[in-house]
Amino acid sequence: MRVSTANSYDNTVSLLARRQAELASQQEKIATGKRVQKPSDDPVAATLAETAQNRLSRTQADLRSLETARSSLQQAESGLAESGELIQRVRDLLVSAGNSTFGPSEREDIARQLEGLREQMIGVANLKDNSGRTLFGGLGGAATPFVDLYGPGGNGVQFNGQRGQAAAGNTSLPQTLDGNAIWMRVPQGNGSFAINLGAANTGSVSTSMGEVTNQAALTGADYSIAFANVAGTLQYTVTNATTPLANPMPGQTGVPYTPGMTIEFDGQSLQLNGQPADGDQIGVTPAGKTDIFSVVQDAVNALRDTSANSGAVRAQALARTMTELDAGHDRVLLARGRAGEWLNRGDSLDTLLEDRGVDLKTEKSRLEDLDLVQGISDFQTQQLGLEAALKSYAQVQRLSLFQMI
Incomplete structure (x- = not known):
């Protein structure tokens, strides 16, 4: 009987400690x-x-x-x-x-x-x-x-x-x-080709920036426009400078020059202005x-x-x-x-x-x-449970066979 009572007390103390830990x-x-x-x-x-x-x-x-x-x-x-x-x-x-x-x-x-x-x-x-x-x-x-x-x-x-x-x-x-x-x-230049005056030019010839008239006809070749005075008439000739033989362009050979005229070849055109001198040149290259x-x-x-x-x-x-x-x-x-x-x-x-x-x-x-509301509620519940357990334990602990004699 003594062992059983001690066991009960130990279990109760352990339970109280656990509840106190849960409350903490x-x-x-x-x-x-x-x-x-x-x-x-x-x-x-x-x-x-x-x-x-x-x-x-x-x-x-x-x-x-x-x-x-x-x-x-x-x-x-x-x-x-x-x-x-x-x-x-x-x-x-x-x-x-x-x-x-x-x-x-x-x-x-x-x-x-x-x-x-x-x-x-x-x-x-x-x-x-x-x-x-x-x-x-x-x-x-x-x-x-x-x-x-x-x-x-x-x-x-x-x-x-x-x-x-x-x-x-x-x-x-x-x-x-x-x-x-x-x-x-x-x-x-204009984004498709660029025009450059010859460094040795002595005349006043210049050009517009030119434009592409037929995108499909562009060859990507270099061209040279040369001016020559033939029997008192100023003429120009357009040559494809990229081909091995530098062939003159068909229809663009020995053409009489007029200031302000527009020439067109291989899908590109440009306006010639000013007065060129004999031997002046203009280069047209891909941009x-x-x-x-x-x-x-x-x-x-x-x-x-x-x-x-x-x-x-x-x-x-x-x-x-x-x-x-x-x-x-x-x-x-x-x-x-x-x-x-x-x-x-x-x-x-x-x-x-x-x-x-x-x-x-x-x-x-x-x-x-x-959830603070739920958390506080749970805390109060656990606190009441612990207090009740402590009070009941105190009451049970005071019970003794000697008190009944």
Whole structure:
């Protein structure tokens, strides 16, 4: 009987201790507001809450990365806007440079202004964001992507970045733009072919920029238009300079020349202006690629040209510069539009990621947070149960056989 009584007391004490521990645990849950504080509290909920937390961390990292990219794109878009304004200022100066009353001093003044604008354009192309990353370096590779090598033995502006453009992802945006595609890939001439006056020309002949009249008839060959005085009559002959024998074009041999006339061959046409001299030549070549900085520098060189036929050369060069400048401006506007599109996409991604973060926080809270009303109610119930158990134990503990004798 003594052993049985001791067993009963031990079991009761153990039960009281367990209830006290449960009450303390419930009190801790109320204090922290967490129903699941360790995996053993609810293994399934703890696992799902950890998964939600990991996804929430990735979402928050994506938001930080997106914000950085948006900041860089905003600065790039601002730089492209400035570049467009500089190109427009160059165009305005070129229009004024066409004034036939300007002398060497006026043209030199315009040339110096163009040089200053060219330097500003290079500065814009080398802009960096707040982190020191170049905005127009493409895929990277150089701290200064655009290097001006103009001068004796130089080759103009050189792109030292890595060509290419990072694509926008499901939750990310590119942080840099491909400056090579924006400023270094300007089509020459009219975009299909370019016209060059002969360096040894002594007459005043010049041409329009030309146009394509039949795309299917283009051959991609080089052509030469030569002028000759035959028996007092000025004639021109168009020769395909790419063929092995440099064959004259049918119907374009020994044709009498008239100022302002338009000639057409192999799907391309151009207007001839001015008065050529015997032996003058004009070259027509397939259009390649140039850069906006060389376009401006060509205009500067033309304004400073003092050769015998400088008037014709200058008029031709300025007309070509205007055409190429407009093509370069179009590329800047295209890049600016793309940057604006990405910024709009960034706004949508920001909203999407914010909503996703709220959903994940809600899910995590549902899995591990405590319902305070229910928690306090359970605490009070457990507290009452413990108090009742303590009182009953005290009453039972006082019972003894000796008290009955």
